[in-house]
Amino acid sequence: MIDFKKFELENGLKVIVHKDSSTPIVAMNILYDVGARDEDPEKTGFAHLFEHLMFGGSENIPKYDLPLENAGGENNAFTNNDITNYYLTIPKQNLELAFWLESDRMNQLAFSPKSLDVQRNVVIEEFKQSYLNQPYGDVWLLLRPLAYKVHPYQWSTIGKDISHIENATMEDVKGFYDRFYNPSNAIMVIAGDVDVEQIKLLSEKWFAPITNKGFFKRELPEEPVQKEARALTVERDVPIDAIYKAYHICSRKDANYYATDLISDVLSNGNSSRLYTRLVKEQKLFSEINAYVTGDIDKGLLIVTGKLVKGIKMADAEKAILMEVELLGKTHIEKDELQKVKNKIESSLIFSETSALNKAMNLAYSELMGDADLINQEIGKYSAVTIDDILRISKNIFKAENSSTIYYYAKKQS
Amino acid sequence: MTTINRLIQPGVKLIDSIALYEPEHFKLDNGIPVFQINAGTQDMVKIDFVFEAGSYFQEKLQVSKFTNKLLNEGTKSYSSSEIAEKIDYYGAFLEVGSDKDVATVTLYTLNKYLERMLEVMQEVIRFPVFPEHELETYKQNRKQQHIINSEKVKFVSRLKFSELIFGSEHPYGRQFGLHDFEAINREDLLSFHKSRYSSNDCRIIVAGKIHSELISILNVFFGNEEWNTNQEINQIQQRDLEQGERKLHIVKEEALQTAIRIGRPLFNKTHPDYLKLKVVNMVLGGYFGSRLMTNIREDKGYTYGIGSAVVSLHRSGYFFIASEVAGEVAQKAIDEVYREISILHTDKVPGAELRLVKNYMLGQMVRSMDGPFALSDNLRGLLEYGLDNSFFTDYINIVNNISADEIRELARKYLQIDSLFELRVGAR
Numbered sequence: 001m002i003d004f005k006k007f008e009l010e011n012g013l014k015v016i017v018h019k020d021s022s023t024p025i026v027a028m029n030i031l032y033d034v035g036a037r038d039e040d041p042e043k044t045g046f047a048h049l050f051e052h053l054m055f056g057g058s059e060n061i062p063k064y065d066l067p068l069e070n071a072g073g074e075n076n077a078f079t080n081n082d083i084t085n086y087y088l089t090i091p092k093q094n095l096e097l098a099f100w101l102e103s104d105r106m107n108q109l110a111f112s113p114k115s116l117d118v119q120r121n122v123v124i125e126e127f128k129q130s131y132l133n134q135p136y137g138d139v140w141l142l143l144r145p146l147a148y149k150v151h152p153y154q155w156s157t158i159g160k161d162i163s164h165i166e167n168a169t170m171e172d173v174k175g176f177y178d179r180f181y182n183p184s185n186a187i188m189v190i191a192g193d194v195d196v197e198q199i200k201l202l203s204e205k206w207f208a209p210i211t212n213k214g215f216f217k218r219e220l221p222e223e224p225v226q227k228e229a230r231a232l233t234v235e236r237d238v239p240i241d242a243i244y245k246a247y248h249i250c251s252r253k254d255a256n257y258y259a260t261d262l263i264s265d266v267l268s269n270g271n272s273s274r275l276y277t278r279l280v281k282e283q284k285l286f287s288e289i290n291a292y293v294t295g296d297i298d299k300g301l302l303i304v305t306g307k308l309v310k311g312i313k314m315a316d317a318e319k320a321i322l323m324e325v326e327l328l329g330k331t332h333i334e335k336d337e338l339q340k341v342k343n344k345i346e347s348s349l350i351f352s353e354t355s356a357l358n359k360a361m362n363l364a365y366s367e368l369m370g371d372a373d374l375i376n377q378e379i380g381k382y383s384a385v386t387i388d389d390i391l392r393i394s395k396n397i398f399k400a401e402n403s404s405t406i407y408y409y410a411k412k413q414s
Numbered sequence: 415m416t417t418i419n420r421l422i423q424p425g426v427k428l429i430d431s432i433a434l435y436e437p438e439h440f441k442l443d444n445g446i447p448v449f450q451i452n453a454g455t456q457d458m459v460k461i462d463f464v465f466e467a468g469s470y471f472q473e474k475l476q477v478s479k480f481t482n483k484l485l486n487e488g489t490k491s492y493s494s495s496e497i498a499e500k501i502d503y504y505g506a507f508l509e510v511g512s513d514k515d516v517a518t519v520t521l522y523t524l525n526k527y528l529e530r531m532l533e534v535m536q537e538v539i540r541f542p543v544f545p546e547h548e549l550e551t552y553k554q555n556r557k558q559q560h561i562i563n564s565e566k567v568k569f570v571s572r573l574k575f576s577e578l579i580f581g582s583e584h585p586y587g588r589q590f591g592l593h594d595f596e597a598i599n600r601e602d603l604l605s606f607h608k609s610r611y612s613s614n615d616c617r618i619i620v621a622g623k624i625h626s627e628l629i630s631i632l633n634v635f636f637g638n639e640e641w642n643t644n645q646e647i648n649q650i651q652q653r654d655l656e657q658g659e660r661k662l663h664i665v666k667e668e669a670l671q672t673a674i675r676i677g678r679p680l681f682n683k684t685h686p687d688y689l690k691l692k693v694v695n696m697v698l699g700g701y702f703g704s705r706l707m708t709n710i711r712e713d714k715g716y717t718y719g720i721g722s723a724v725v726s727l728h729r730s731g732y733f734f735i736a737s738e739v740a741g742e743v744a745q746k747a748i749d750e751v752y753r754e755i756s757i758l759h760t761d762k763v764p765g766a767e768l769r770l771v772k773n774y775m776l777g778q779m780v781r782s783m784d785g786p787f788a789l790s791d792n793l794r795g796l797l798e799y800g801l802d803n804s805f806f807t808d809y810i811n812i813v814n815n816i817s818a819d820e821i822r823e824l825a826r827k828y829l830q831i832d833s834l835f836e837l838r839v840g841a842r
Contacts, residue, residue, distance in 0.1 A: 020455075022453060022454065022455065022785075023783070023784050023785060024432065024433075024780050024783055024784075025780055025781050025783075025784050027784075059420070060420040060421050061420075061423075063703075065702050065703045066703060066770065067423055067426075069701060069702070069703050069770055069773065069774040069777075070426060070769070070770045070773045070774070071426040071773060071777065072428075072429060072773050072774060072776055072777015072778070072780060072781070073777055073781075074701075074702075074774075074777070074778065074781060089781050089784065090777070090781075091429060091776075091777050091780045091781070093427040094424075094426050094427060094777075096424035096425075097423065097424050097426060099424075100420070100423060100424050103420075104420050107420070117715070118711075118712060118713065118714075118715045119715075120715070121714075121715025121716075122711055122712075122715050122717075122718055125671070125715070125716070125717055125718045125738075125739070125740055126718040128670045128671055128740070129671055129718050129738050130718075132670055133566075133567065133669060133670045133671045133738070134565075134566060135562050135565040135566065136562075205418060206418070209417070209418065237565075237668060238562070238565065239558075239561040239562055239564075239565065240558050240561065240562060269502075270498060270501070270502040271486075271494075271495075271497075271498035271501070271502070272495060272498035272499040272501070272502040272503075273502075277495055277498070280551070280555070281494070281495070281551060284551060284554070287554065287555040287558040287559065288555065288558075288559070307558060307562070309554065309555075309558070310558065336503070339503070340499075340502050340503045341502075343502075343503060343504060343505035344502055344505045345505075346505055346524075347458070347505030347506065347507070347522070347523075347524055348505075350456050350457075350458055350524065351456075351458060351507070351522055353455075353456055354454060354456060354622075354785040354786060354787050355784045355785040355787070355788065356784055356785070357784065
């Protein structure tokens with residue numbers, strides 16, 4: 001059980017406070033409700049590029065990191081298709097500094113041309129390091145446009161094409177900031193040895209004066225139901241063949257999400273999971289195999305991916321995967337097996353609540369889902385899932401016409 | 415509402431002392447030391463079993479890693495799948511890991527299943543049988559994984575760098591290839607287990623919400639008798655640093671980025687200059703605002719990241735700088751690295767920067783104590799070197815008192831340019 005208090009400033013900034021007196025640090029997490037899905041299809045990769053620019057100085061603070069490091073703090077951030085999340089930890093006696101820093105960059109970013117030039121390059125190197133210079137690194141660049149034809153999940157957070165980043169102008173990034181970086185579009189969580197009254201005072205002092213430059217209302221096209229199986233075959237300079245299958249699933253907010261997540265766990269969470277015991281250990285078709293849900297806020301994907309043992313044919317490997325996933329829609333799983341994945345989820349959630357920073361991040365995300373208290377309701381929602389739910393939802397997901405498959409072949413050595 | 419002046423930074427209070435968590439210390443009946451960090455709000459514990467069973471002790475390459483990874487793949491009483499089923503059913507997590515010095519088995523479990531899980535842990539730690547077919551499957555999959563990893567410039571640079579600085583004969587430097595996987599057999603694992611996973615060289619660290627019966631349960635499964643016996647081994651200690659080539663370029667024609675590593679062997683946490691050198695390292699490449707990051711990422715945009723570190727090993731230690739940079743600017747990046755090191759030799763670190771680094775380092779120490787799991791990781795790092803909490807009081811004193819002159823002296827002493835090894839993995 002994670003206790004918290006919630007209040008909202010007049011400008012719409014939501015603030016959540018969690019008291020944990022066992023830790024010497026305070027965590028501050030600010031979630032901006034903007035991700036790659038909110039980008040212009042001709043200017044992709046902006047949410048992530050923008051995350052980099054947020055460290056390039058604000059109106060009154062030329063370098064974000066410097067004063068924070070000076071106060072013994074540290075920060076980082078990440079961007080995904082749904083959100084941009086900034087977090088820091090700082091010794092508790094220096095907490096106000098964090099308010100000063102974060103409010104200044106929410107209020108007015110500096111937009112130095114040098115920062116834009118450099119961060120463009122840094123992001124291009126990140127693109128190379130993570131997507132191009134890694135074996136199988138480009139798979140999400142291929143899988144997303146295969147699975148999504150309409151919805152902006154069709155591009156990755158790094159962007160559709162490196163040229164979108166190369167061509168980013170100052171005008172573009174300023175527009176992005178004014179549209180999305182507003183107090184009404186953010187959720188702030190403070191976790192640590194703090195009290196609510198102190199946080200109220202600090203929030204009023206530093207964040208209340210910030211005005212909204214605009215109000216953003218999200219209107220995204222819904223991905224139409226897929227009608228036929230899609231497949232793509234590629235050959236790359238990798239040593240081992242691999243297969244990737246993506247199935248459309250519900251949104252993270254949907255009541256069926258919990259059962260869907262458990263379905264992926266039955267398939268591949270832990271060494272006793274079905275895909276691992278049967279396809280890796282018993283049949284020796286794959287050297288590694290994995291199934292997981294993307295957990296996106298709009299309708300997401302369930303991914304099954306594996307690397308084939310050398311000498312195994314792609315068709316045989318695929319057949320074995322299909323057999324396992326389709327079985328879930330044909331035969332009830334044992335109650336014990338369901339209990340097992342529920343137990344695993346319960347303990348994972350409990351284990352993840354051991355640091356102030358994790359708790360702050362989870363609270364912010366839960367609030368974005370509609371209510372910070374979801375963090376305390378999750379275990380109950382998972383435990384309510386029945387074996388009928390698993391059967392019904394599996395039947396719905398694991399249909400050929402709901403799938404997109406990438407056959408990722410190792411280039412034949414000549 | 416009164417207007418605020420955003421130009422005025424809120425005051426910052428420095429850290430001159432910190433309340434350190436003092437772990438409780440017990441011994442099982444057979445002498446195994448148990449350290450307890452009884453902190454945290456959730457009704458669960460993390461238990462680390464630490465053995466002197468890292469790759470340093472192996473005669474055949476990869477035997478340490480294979481032994482560790484296959485502990486839970488079949489025991490006297492349970493098959494691999496029975497173990498997996500039990501662990502998963504009770505929502506526990508069993509992690510194994512090994513490095514150059516130690517091997518660990520870690521259990522995360524809810525307290526309500528503690529006894530059941532420790533019974534499984536006893537099997538895994540004391541009675542593994544390393545079934546032939548499990549070994550074959552693991553071998554096959556490790557080989558594939560290795561082939562894939564070998565495509566990554568960063569992976570290759572990490573392995574090769576150890577060899578470059580310690581030498582290909584040294585237990586810290588010897589590197590493996592695919593053929594070494596083939597050579598491993600079941601007897602190697604049985605004998606390594608018998609000689610290295612022993613009660614006379616085991617340490618247990620427990621963190622979380624600890625109930626009073628913990629020690630008696632641990633005694634039942636791990637403390638009732640002595641098990642296995644550690645054997646003394648002789649390994650060569652240090653390579654002659656004057657020998658051999660200091661620069662190496664491994665060509666990967668297709669690579670877009672070049673992985674760079676520059677550094678040298680040094681010493682570990684017990685050396686009197688270790689903490690001071692940490693400060694030098696911090697200035698150079700230890701944090702986001704460091705000189706390397708500021709110059710090579712934030713000013714030039716050559717890389718997504720660059721950093722440096724001082725690493726402790728039980729019988730040695732090393733300093734290194736690592737980055738992946740755009741292939742076409744690799745030489746420029748390397749030149750900048752040497753330039754930054756040279757500046758440390760000639761110029762004193764300016765007062766404002768030194769204050770920043772000191773404050774950051776003290777904050778980092780405080781931040782490393784967020785929650786029981788973090789406290790237990792800290793403790794593990796001390797116990798391996800026979801250190802205690804006084805390491806942290808020394809840390810505060812040294813960081814608070816080190817001068818710019820001392821930093822320059824240390825850089826001159828330990829980071830001479832011609833003492834450094836240089837490795838690049840990437841296009842020609």
